[in-house]
Amino acid sequence: MPFANIKVPEAALSRAQKEEIVHKVTNLFVDYFSEAVRPHTMVLIEEVKDGGYARADEVFVIPDAYRSKD
Structure with missing residues (x-):
């Protein structure tokens, strides 16, 4: 099982940005x-x-x- 652990400053990313990162990292592993x-x-x-x-x-x-405007 591939596993990626990404650490970012609190409130730096919106929910949509996090979802995009998850999708792109998953595709990278694929x-x-x-x-x-x-x-x-x-x-x-x-x-x-x-x-x-x-x-x-x-x-x-x-x-x-740099804080998310979410």
């Missing part, structure tokens, strides 16, 4: 492994709270301009 994997493909989109991720000692908070 391209590599064949149509047989479609019903067994798991795509998990995890939303990370502001301040819950960092790089090089810089803690990130998503700017309002």
Whole structure:
């Protein structure tokens, strides 16, 4: 069973955008492994709270301009 775990900042994506990601990632796995994997493909989109991720000692908070308008 192919499994993709995608982490994004909380509220960065709308429901429609998440559905599009799931569809595209599933299709990517199908391209590599064949149509047989479609019903067994798991795509998990995890939303990370502001301040819950960092790089090089810089803690990130998503700017309002990048938040989903959902």
